[in-house]
Amino acid sequence: MDSVYSLENFLKMLYMDTHIPSYIFNCREYLVTYAQPEQSALTYPPEKYISRLLQSKDRIAYLSTEYGVYYGRLNVSFDHERRLLFGPVSLTPYSDHELHQMYMDYVVPQEERVIFSEFFQKIPPLPLNGFLLKLIFVNFCINQEILNLTDIVALKSFEQEENSTDRLYEQKSYSIHNNSYEVENIFSEIIRTGNTDALEKIPFNESLMHAGITGPTALRQMKNNVIISTTIATRAAIEGGLDSDIAFQLSDDFIQTAEKLSDPDALNELMGKIAYTFAEKVRDVQIPVSSDGIIQNAIRFIQQNTCEHITAADVAEHMGFSRSYFSSYFKKELGFSVSAFILRCKMEEAKQLLKYTDKPVSVISSYLCFSSQSHFQSVFKKQYGITPLQYRKDPSLSEQPER
Numbered sequence: 001m002d003s004v005y006s007l008e009n010f011l012k013m014l015y016m017d018t019h020i021p022s023y024i025f026n027c028r029e030y031l032v033t034y035a036q037p038e039q040s041a042l043t044y045p046p047e048k049y050i051s052r053l054l055q056s057k058d059r060i061a062y063l064s065t066e067y068g069v070y071y072g073r074l075n076v077s078f079d080h081e082r083r084l085l086f087g088p089v090s091l092t093p094y095s096d097h098e099l100h101q102m103y104m105d106y107v108v109p110q111e112e113r114v115i116f117s118e119f120f121q122k123i124p125p126l127p128l129n130g131f132l133l134k135l136i137f138v139n140f141c142i143n144q145e146i147l148n149l150t151d152i153v154a155l156k157s158f159e160q161e162e163n164s165t166d167r168l169y170e171q172k173s174y175s176i177h178n179n180s181y182e183v184e185n186i187f188s189e190i191i192r193t194g195n196t197d198a199l200e201k202i203p204f205n206e207s208l209m210h211a212g213i214t215g216p217t218a219l220r221q222m223k224n225n226v227i228i229s230t231t232i233a234t235r236a237a238i239e240g241g242l243d244s245d246i247a248f249q250l251s252d253d254f255i256q257t258a259e260k261l262s263d264p265d266a267l268n269e270l271m272g273k274i275a276y277t278f279a280e281k282v283r284d285v286q287i288p289v290s291s292d293g294i295i296q297n298a299i300r301f302i303q304q305n306t307c308e309h310i311t312a313a314d315v316a317e318h319m320g321f322s323r324s325y326f327s328s329y330f331k332k333e334l335g336f337s338v339s340a341f342i343l344r345c346k347m348e349e350a351k352q353l354l355k356y357t358d359k360p361v362s363v364i365s366s367y368l369c370f371s372s373q374s375h376f377q378s379v380f381k382k383q384y385g386i387t388p389l390q391y392r393k394d395p396s397l398s399e400q401p402e403r
Contacts, residue, residue, distance in 0.1 A: 007076070007084070010141065011036040018134060019124055023085040027054050033082070042112055043119050045071055045085055046105050054083060059145065060135050060152045062128075064264040067101045068218025069094075070128055072135045077143045084142075086135065089126040091218045091264075098217060128268055184232060187275050191233055192240035193352060194283030196276060222267040226258040229271060233278040240282040250281065294319060295333050298326075302342055306349040309369040312338035347383045350376070354392045361388045 011022045015036045023044065024034040030051075032044055053061050053073035062072040071087035090098070099117050102108070108116045126134075129149060136147050190198045234251040238244050254274060261267050301318050302310065315338055316326035330338045346368045353364045365376035380388050386397050 008034050025083045027083045067098045068264045089131045188236040191236035191279045196279045223258045230254045237278040242282050306346050
């Protein structure tokens with residue numbers, strides 16, 4: 001693709017697929033040289049947003065307005081005089097309130113407002129990450145360059161006013177939308193098990209980010225989604241063993257923070273922290289506290305291999321030590337043996353399987369590599385005070401494992 005004519009044809013085809021307005025701008029004079037679909041200058045992006053987008057030197061840039069809509073910009077590698085602009089898009093259909101704000105932004109006279117509204121009502125709702133994924137695709141088609149969401153999403157700092165010592169999500173952020181039963185189950189299970197590593201393996205996927213309408217405006221919708229997701233996460237964390245007072249305090253912090261925010265980007269980022277923060281708290285309850293990197297690596301290895309027949313010798317070998325040295329080192333650091341911790345991790349996995357699946361006890365026993373079902377039942381009862389079947393019927397009867 002090496003000409004303005006080719007760009008125009010590409011944008012025409014892109015609009016047929018996405019219905020997102022696009023523009024070719026002469027960045028030197030801020031002039032629109034092409035728009036898709038054909039439209040009056042009345043619906044061109046306001047100059048204040050164009051200026052902000054053109055200031056960035058990044059390949060892809062985006063911004064959000066105070067009423068919750070997004071614009072994007074793409075640099076063209078073979079033509080430094082032109083930029084491609086896209087949008088606006090919104091998480092929800094444009095409400096009357098948002099359209100009135102847009103009338104002011106676009107300076108729409110009274111007699112033109114009906115036509116103006118009709119134009120923007122044709123643009124389908126799209127979440128921010130879905131919009132950015134489309135820009136990444138356009139960049140690949142035009143510039144033959146592969147980018148990821150993490151290349152263009154700027155992470156902002158976030159502090160919880162009430163719990164400033166909490167460790168927050170500092171890696172990839174993922175939006176959680178409660179409208180999908182399947183997605184809710186996935187994230188709830190991650191939180192219940194404290195499996196923070198699993199969050200990093202979930203790909204950005206527009207289908208995961210689809211949300212129903214939960215608020216009258218885009219901003220209210222985003223705040224409501226934070227509240228709903230926090231509620232789900234709180235329940236899952238308590239089921240995973242997090243103290244209820246801690247869980248509810250964390251929930252209050254997230255919800256209060258969301259209510260204070262008016263920046264859609266900040267709300268998206270906050271949404272991304274919910275699952276990780278709750279899962280991290282559950283993980284910290286389940287994992288012995290130690291600042292020793294060797295011990296933490298050993299713990300992680302054990303937790304990732306509960307369905308294998310691992311022994312203290314296997315763990316020591318994995319860490320590069322003799323069995324006797326590492327066993328002594330582990331017990332001195334944590335106060336219990338490697339074998340005891342392996343058993344404890346297997347028992348925690350058993351509880352999850354008993355509670356959230358209908359797998360027979362014999363299958364669970366075999367999966368966790370016990371020598372027999374009777375041995376598994378004996379160990380489980382010694383650990384929790386009840387049999388596996390009693391636990392399945394009423395998990396509240398179990399006793400906490402010894403630390």
